Amino acid sequence: MKKLFSFIIPAALALTPFTYGNSGSEAPPSVQALSQVQVPQLTETPAEREARIQWFRDAKFGLFIHWGPASLSGEEISWGMQDRIEGGKAHQKVPRDEYMNLYRDFNPVNFDADEIMALAEQAGMTYSVFVTKHHDGFSLWDTQEKHFPAGGEFPEHYSISDTPYQQDIVKMVRDAAQKHGLKVGWYYSTRDWTHPDYLQGDHLAYNAYYENQVEELLQDYGPVDILWFDHAFGQWDQYTIEQLYQKMYRHNPNLLVNNRAVRGLKNVPADYTALKDGDYDTPENRMGSFQAGRAWESCMILSPTVDHGGWSYRPDGVTRSLKETIRLLSSCITGDGNMLLNIAPLPDGTLRPEERAILEGIAPWTAKNKEALYGTRGGPWINGDWGGSTYRGEHVYLHLFDVDDGGIELNSLPQNVVSVTTLQGKAIPFTQNAQQGSLKITIPKEDRDPYVTVVKLTLESPVTGIQYGSALKGEGAQVIPGTMVFHPSDAKIDGTAIVQGEGAEATIVNWSDKGTKVRWPLELDSPGRYSVELLGSATEIDSMVVMTFGKGKHLYSVLPVTGNVESFQRIKVGEVTFPNAERAELVIQPVGHKDWKPVQVKEVRLIPFN
Numbered sequence: 001m002k003k004l005f006s007f008i009i010p011a012a013l014a015l016t017p018f019t020y021g022n023s024g025s026e027a028p029p030s031v032q033a034l035s036q037v038q039v040p041q042l043t044e045t046p047a048e049r050e051a052r053i054q055w056f057r058d059a060k061f062g063l064f065i066h067w068g069p070a071s072l073s074g075e076e077i078s079w080g081m082q083d084r085i086e087g088g089k090a091h092q093k094v095p096r097d098e099y100m101n102l103y104r105d106f107n108p109v110n111f112d113a114d115e116i117m118a119l120a121e122q123a124g125m126t127y128s129v130f131v132t133k134h135h136d137g138f139s140l141w142d143t144q145e146k147h148f149p150a151g152g153e154f155p156e157h158y159s160i161s162d163t164p165y166q167q168d169i170v171k172m173v174r175d176a177a178q179k180h181g182l183k184v185g186w187y188y189s190t191r192d193w194t195h196p197d198y199l200q201g202d203h204l205a206y207n208a209y210y211e212n213q214v215e216e217l218l219q220d221y222g223p224v225d226i227l228w229f230d231h232a233f234g235q236w237d238q239y240t241i242e243q244l245y246q247k248m249y250r251h252n253p254n255l256l257v258n259n260r261a262v263r264g265l266k267n268v269p270a271d272y273t274a275l276k277d278g279d280y281d282t283p284e285n286r287m288g289s290f291q292a293g294r295a296w297e298s299c300m301i302l303s304p305t306v307d308h309g310g311w312s313y314r315p316d317g318v319t320r321s322l323k324e325t326i327r328l329l330s331s332c333i334t335g336d337g338n339m340l341l342n343i344a345p346l347p348d349g350t351l352r353p354e355e356r357a358i359l360e361g362i363a364p365w366t367a368k369n370k371e372a373l374y375g376t377r378g379g380p381w382i383n384g385d386w387g388g389s390t391y392r393g394e395h396v397y398l399h400l401f402d403v404d405d406g407g408i409e410l411n412s413l414p415q416n417v418v419s420v421t422t423l424q425g426k427a428i429p430f431t432q433n434a435q436q437g438s439l440k441i442t443i444p445k446e447d448r449d450p451y452v453t454v455v456k457l458t459l460e461s462p463v464t465g466i467q468y469g470s471a472l473k474g475e476g477a478q479v480i481p482g483t484m485v486f487h488p489s490d491a492k493i494d495g496t497a498i499v500q501g502e503g504a505e506a507t508i509v510n511w512s513d514k515g516t517k518v519r520w521p522l523e524l525d526s527p528g529r530y531s532v533e534l535l536g537s538a539t540e541i542d543s544m545v546v547m548t549f550g551k552g553k554h555l556y557s558v559l560p561v562t563g564n565v566e567s568f569q570r571i572k573v574g575e576v577t578f579p580n581a582e583r584a585e586l587v588i589q590p591v592g593h594k595d596w597k598p599v600q601v602k603e604v605r606l607i608p609f610n
Helices: 046-059 096-100 113-123 169-179 203-220 241-251 270-277 322-334 353-368
Strands: 002-004 061-065 127-133 183-188 226-228 297-301 338-343 387-392 395-400 408-411 417-421 430-433 438-441 453-459 484-486 492-494 498-500 507-511 517-524 528-538 544-549 554-558 569-578 582-591 599-608
Touching: 046 338, 061 113, 113 169, 113 353, 127 169, 127 226, 169 183, 183 203, 203 226, 203 241, 241 270, 297 322, 322 338, 322 353, 322 387, 322 395, 417 430, 528 554, 544 569, 554 569, 582 599
Parallel strands: 002 408, 061 127, 061 338, 127 183, 183 226, 297 338
Antiparallel strands: 387 395, 395 453, 408 438, 417 453, 430 438, 484 599, 492 517, 498 507, 507 599, 517 582, 528 569, 528 599, 544 554, 544 582
16 A cells, blocks of 8 residues: 655746846847737736646647658767767767768658648647757758858758658648647757857858748748747857747747747846746656646657667667556646657658557547546646646546555545546545545556556545645655665765765755766665656756666766756656666766756665566
């Protein structure tokens, strides 16, 4: 029997009034013409913000698609092209000239956007985000903007129109998404590692190029519901970000923008912090932590590789099981977030059979449990390894991972439970003990689901009327038997970082040197499979570490950006399996280019699977 705890409290969101520039002087005429455009992140009230983003928080499940000429290489999209950043060439598995010329052979005659969106609709996905242009600069639509100079080695527009295929893929995706009732989102990379003016040339020319491309996508390939950016890099004053936002919201005042349009830029003025935050957070290839009051979306690779890749087609990618995928979706939703599941079509445009099977396999579960998914909010119990909960009105929906004959016991809510049923209305046995403050539910075998079992609790009054108890112990503070906990006070540090504080307050700080390593002895007396969690923080994006667990076992993680060195967040890094008893080391060290940002680490846990 499991006993679970902890409720949650929504947080308020502060907004900053919008002013042009920092001096208050009159804007240039070209910008002044846009000055009447309201940028909602800078002007709206919390109530207006909630109304604008409500559809997204209700949507829960989206489709992400990375695909293009890079798929022909079987290597990660774009990541050999970042030679303008120190260390970039280390990622170059395909020679630059070979990569840049892949477009000549890109002829995806079997691409069927309608089929893909039909599968997405059946799987329960309600919106899509398609990669229109990644960091390699290749545009999958018939752009009119010139990427390269005329008469050069590569075509001026460097787009789908320069391939043997020549058909406008972005238009196909837009039409198919709309046909099948999915909201339309465009991923667009502001950083362009092949454009002559990106970071090193004429900044105004580059701004004009990418702003015009964004306007093309909004004007000619709309209506667009989401613009999904992926970090810009460089200095704030190299860009005209405020003008970009005004142009975007001139086309669509209800547009949603993720938190990566400004991320990566240095020296962002305080007046524009809200642009840096965007409308929602985007934890990448990891489960977002419970976060009520602030929308978030975990973008997850369906077929990841051992090196943390697999966004675009990689033959070495291993497709997640149906059970894992459904549980990831459930965990995102009970955490009050969304899941954006990435597929990587083959070079000819067809889907990998394994990925198709997952989309088809999810469909019965989402259809059966849609009442507990769409239009709900996460809570009132904080989710964890046991599962989680969602609610709407006076109904709470438990999402349970591993149900046994012993049932499940939770701390009771401040109001009585009137009934517990399946979503089909069948009564489920339960007892509540007001004196002990507990609620026990026993689910018959015939009502259990092999992936995630969902049951419905009806309360005597709406959940929104509950004053959540902050004094209750959080599920994250429990230690499951067999858990290995690694504290800063037990670590050996090679480098400049130090341990600050003692006992439960100990934290690894001053970790600003990318050469620093933190090590713990790792002793396993028997084989085992573990979930890896890290409690830490970073003040800026781009703080990636690699965790190694003896020989040949490693996981990558981007530390959570909390904005405050004393504000920590627990994240699920991944899973690691030890086939044998082992004596080794757990080592954490930075990865990435020289602008790696300082981090703080408070704890690492290896939690055994049942």
